[in-house]
Amino acid sequence: MPTIPWPQPAVIAARAARALARLRGARLLHPAGRSFTGEVLVRGTSGPPTGVRLIDRPGRYPATIRFSKGSPTPGGWPDVLGLAVRIHRPTGRPFDLLVSSSTAAPGLRHLPLPRRRFTGTYSSIMSYRTGRRRLWLAALADPESPDLGHDLAGLATAVAAERPGLVLAVASAVGPWRPFGRITIGDQLNARDDATLAFDPVGNLPEELRLAGPLAWLRRHTYRGSRAGRGVGAQSGGSTGLTV
Template identity: 70%
Template sequence: MSAPTARPSAFAKRAGDAVCRASAFLTRLRRARLFHPAGRSFAGEVTIWGTSGPPTGVAFLDEPGRYPATIRLSKGTSTPGSWPDVLGLAVRVHTDGPRPVDLLVSSSGARPVLRAVALPRRRFAGTYSTIVPLRADRGRRLWLAALADPDSIDLGRSLAEVAAATRTEEPRLVLATASAVGPWRPFGQVSIGTQLSARQDAALAFDPIGNLPTGLRAVGAMAWLRGQSYRGSRRARGVEAQSGGSIGVTV
């Protein structure tokens, strides 16, 4: 028999509600997403090959599969054109389960120390990391990442160039996982297809905490803060954690 889920304390609930309200206020103030307001969304596909070497214990990472997906590439602070910014990649994987899988990663370094740091850059092809580690059921910490595919068309240096790249080819990024100090181990790829409309992009909402693959948990203060902030931003936009996403088009 599994242990009962611990309920948050009254203080934690009040603190969470306060962060949620503040995030909702800021979202209404800027009239856009609180995080990564400028972006482009696409229909696409995620192919899972499975991890090489020892399994992670997370079925989504270890077991081969092929899923329709919705992909969003974005700029964290909406700098103009090709100016440097913390770039974001959000992938909604439409699985057969009761909820989708949302993978959100930010531009970072590839080396162990730098994979935990969000780094501004110009080009959309490069390393994106979860920044904070995720905890698997076995207790081990894992980072997830999307890495540049050397055989793929370049995504360019602006959102306009990203969109242009998808009109001629199907850009790809490699999905990978790693421990705190180990090398990246590829387990799949993201293929980026047809661009979605501005209305579809505006309706799309992600949950980087509640929509993780089964067997992975976001833990720690940063994960808590992120979860409450996203909740407030979604509330102000009038969307739910499962809102948006096209499963009608794959590449």
């Protein structure tokens, strides 16, 4: 009898993610969230440069920002919280930075940790490679910024009352976080824009960066499947109104 070829694991992951997103009618991961316009101000890093121009060189960029809960748990319950930041560059693809609630401690920055409040440390969990170096990126709480609340409604209220922000930082596996910029959160997007907004953390990267680690391929295909299940593209939505 002829051998029936089995689909490759990447194909299975993409198909499963597409089917689940279509069944849910929403994102496979982090379905409940709030999206905002914003701005990213890059001041550059202290100490040796990272080799990534977007991090090392001062600049100001429009941004699209989304806070989310990892699962559909009630408002104030502990959950793995998410923050997605799309940095709209003047040329080329945007930079989609996706970070999850974690801790600033060097030995734990690669672990997603549940918490109750949106204020706190968000880490990229997975590392990036630039040349032979590995980097982690983070959005840290700004001590001068107002509290972001413990649920999505409280978050929206805090943003509407003031313009809170977070500190962007970079680190090695064991080194301290080195601030290089700041995120300022702006006006809230409507529910339709939030629903159509889609991020690609693997494809939308600066030229000098790539995601590292054995799960990078899984992230690539599950996000692709989730977008297909919702019928959106890898750069859909955003503060510039661009949909491709």
